[in-house]
Amino acid sequence: MRLSYPTNIKIIKVPCTGRVDILFILKAFENGADGVCLIGCLEGECHFLTGNIRAKKRVEYIKSLLEETGIGAERVAMYNISAADGRRFAEIAREMTEKIKALGPNPAKKQVE
Amino acid sequence: MIVANRKPFEEIMEMLKPYKKILLLGCNECVTVCSVGGAKEVAVLASEIRLSRLKNIIPVEIKEHTLERQCDPEYALSISSFVNDYEIIISMACGCGVQTIAETYREKYVVPAVNTTFMGSSEEHGVWREKCQGCGNCILDKTLGICPVTRCAKSILNGPCGGSQGGSCEINKDTPCAWQLIIDRLKQMNMMEKYLEIQPVKDWSTSRDGGPRTRIREDLRI
Amino acid sequence: MTTESNLEKVLKSGSFAVTSECGPPRGADTEAIRKKGAFLKGYVDGVNVTDNQTSVVRMSSFSASLVLKEMGFDPVMQMVCRDRNRIAIQSDILGAAALGIHNLLCLSGDHQSFGDHPSAKNVFDIDSIQLIQTVKRMRDDGKFLSGEQIKGRPDIFIGCVENPFADPFDIRALRLAKKAAAGAQFVQTQCVFNVEKFSKWMEMVRDLGIHEKMYILAGITPFKSVGMARYMKTSVPGMDVPEGLIKRLNDTPKDEVADEGIKICLEIIEQVRTIKGIAGIHIMAIEWEHKVPEIIEAAGLYPRPS
Known part of the structure; x- marks a missing residue:
């Protein structure tokens, strides 16, 4: 199953979405990312029981931070899929890329380069 | 904290x-x-x-x-x-x-x-509630560990007022009625006779009302 | 010791007392209070004057009491602990007594978050039970809270309120006992709609012998509309409106709802009158003062003892 997904996505592996700190996401934007997408296990199927639920709450919180800084809440998203569902992963990657492309570049990036 | x-x-x-x-x-x-x-x-x-x-x-x-x-x-x-x-x-x-x-x-x-x-404590992860007002004259012995000065919206010392309903304060359903909590505890401890004592008018001079407060322990001063 | 209060005289004589209330206007014009007063003239033994009720700024209860006094009423000045510290409270008590106000109703007061100035700082230096003690001490011992002597004791008949429908229910009679012990001589209850619960409360009150220590006036409020009944049920803290009453109003043709409301009110009066220990009623006809004479006449409580 060779599925293609957009090449401008940088994948960062974490043991669980519960490991994703608010700062990781903020730093990603500081470093010029245009969008951040968290992909966790299906709800109820977390290896660490509630890691993905906590990540979901953190995503909600970070959306409020991005909104107040003027970066925009819609640049962050979280999806829950099964680890076996490569097709859905590729789909989400395309969806997210399209969405961020439509939003344009991260407004904090003007001076990064 | x-x-x-x-x-x-x-x-x-x-x-x-x-x-x-x-x-x-x-x-x-x-x-x-x-x-x-x-x-x-x-x-x-x-x-x-x-x-x-x-x-x-x-x-x-x-x-x-x-x-x-x-x-x-x-x-x-x-x-x-x-x-x-x-x-x-x-x-x-x-x-x-x-x-x-x-x-x-x-x-x-x-x-x-x-x-x-406020000065409060952690009730659960992510929830903090106000517990103490620093009135300078603690009465928690009389109210079995629940402070009406702080936790009753009207700081009533002889409560509960007529707005206590279903365990909540009249100002907000998410705010527990301090006097309901006190009465529950008095019953649990078989100390309801304490409820009949009328709490006298409070001396607020030990609180912020007496002006900014200073504490000095001479033996610790260098 | 008897004060110059007419209400006290009526209660002491053993007559079934009737009081009502006048909410002061939201302005400096006394016309509104005179107009409300005119409806009640001759029909009540005392008239309550609310003190910035529901924390909405109105003409002071003191001033409005004076206007009603001028009209020949025996005002029951309400005083809440929300807006005054002990200095202002004692000062206002002296002022009121000096100008011939002989009834004071002691309340803690609604929290200011309900009113038109939610950003205000509240006081609550003393609570309602301590306010009762304060008045009693000033009148009987001739002393201020500080212990200093008063020259010219305030001659005041001391009242309080109690809400039999608030929680926890089982201490509501005990709390009234505390108020009696503090010095309250009469109590006006929260509006009674649930007579069954009210009777249960009165049973507890009698078991504690409170009805022999103070006069108990049952609060009565007529429903003007279904909306009002619903609002009181859902939005007024500590109010107990049985679903049956709302249904009864709801099933009444629209143009007859007000009459049905008065009918319910008269039935409640009839029922509470038979409860042992009830010394009178306190009618709170919210923005419906002109209906009070009709209610009092229909209840067979007119004329009033002079």
């Missing part, structure tokens, strides 16, 4: 507006425990400020630093070597910390990043 809330980001940015070199100062005590002004929150706010400045193309340099305790002059002095490298100090500590820093560095403009709200 002392509990605080972070000020709205817009208000913070307004205070920092004319400044490029900012010292962002956290505190390792209460505000760390209530997740509003510790090293973590310092890092988050610093990142937010940078993002906002990047977006608006206004340069900024932020030094992130967290003191062991901001309300103690000894710790406040520990930043003296670099404090002058910055134009403004924004403190994430409670009002006590902000004032200690301002008194220590009189030539510096020190501004608060949080609104100090």
